[in-house]
Amino acid sequence: MTVQNYLELESLFNISLRTQLEMIANFHEEMKRGLAGKKSSLKMLPAFIWPPSGEEQGEYLAIDFGGTNFRVMSVKLLGQGKISKPIAHNYKISTSVMRGAREDLGNFIVDSVLDFMQKEKIDPQFRVKIGLTFSFPMKQLDIRSGILINWTKDFAVADVVGTDVVDLVESAFFDNGFHQIKVGAILNDTVGTFCKGRYTHPNCSLGVIAGTGTNASYSEKISNIKKSPQLSTKTDEMLINIEWCGFNLFPRNHYDRAVDKLSQNKGEQFFEKAVSALYLGTLTSLVVNSFVATNKFSHHMKILEKDKFFTAEELSLVLAYSDKNLHWLRMTLVDKGIQTTQADRILIKKIAELVFSRSAKFLATLIVATVTKNDPELKRRHTVAIDGSLYEKAHGYKGMVQMEIDLLTLRKEGEINLFVCKDGSGVGAAIVNAVAFS
């Protein structure tokens, strides 16, 4: 690996301040176009709910579909911004559910909810209204309907696109003999995260997911949502699911294009493919492979086959372990059938660092872009609620995002403050349910 090669690699993943400022300007334009119903890479979907006050109370059943696990939980809202610790169970979503038949998805949801009820001694014959978090782009006409626009994140269940997900879930319960189980509210995970964030922190302006996928929601004045002038809510605001995962006005390199080619949804979700956990492993592996092909590693190193690609979790550990010999990485590669020298491992770690820090920088850029849409001069303090495995668990990631935000806003630390909004997507479904019926 020569210095020249190294600089080339760095220049592919380095993002200048100028690029960040251009991204912010482009993002503001795309937000406005999306809100006006014009062609935009941001869907800007009205969520038919407004921010909670923090005083909502009651006990709710919430379900959360859209990441690696399906979560069922029971949540108690206590008012005064307080929530008791949710009781939750995880159910692994198998590939056959992710890419299978519509009925299988319905039955999987019913079986998981019934299992939860049995474990937590909840009588399934009770009349319940579930809060349903469904983390995909949906066109909503009210809080009890959500028409799936398209699948993302490698999901591809047949015969669901273009149909109402509330019908899918309610019919599945009905067909299994539980006609009294209904959906009270359907929402995107970012809307849930925003609502949990606002319930507990009154100055929360943004709910972000940085996990398998990435996206955000914020609250917009109804008068600015030009595409739906007839919207009415209890306040003059409505939450907007931005679907920033689809943002495409930012620089992409040939590795980003290669990741897209390998994905289920080619030509879509460009921002998500550069930032989120589902793709960072592939991106890093493709860079490593191109370096193997051009002999930048020792002769021991081999091309990683697709089923041996690094995962984001593995890379997070690579970043975390800093012993001189990078022993953990050595063992991970031995498991993949590959021997390495210490120099090989240092290079792999460097590649992963570049890929993860670009992701953090991109995320920080869109956070600043969203907050400054309605407060361009940052006249007030903003709290940003974030949920998702990448933000929560990837080594050093949180610090990088906050640092990038502070650099970009040139403000003193804390002007835009991030916090981990644990279970935001699930607990948020309970809050939205409460807001909708209060």
Ligand code: GLC
């Ligand atoms: C994907 C979905 C989006 C969701 C995000 C995070 O990008 O399109 O709706 O919010 O993942 O889960």
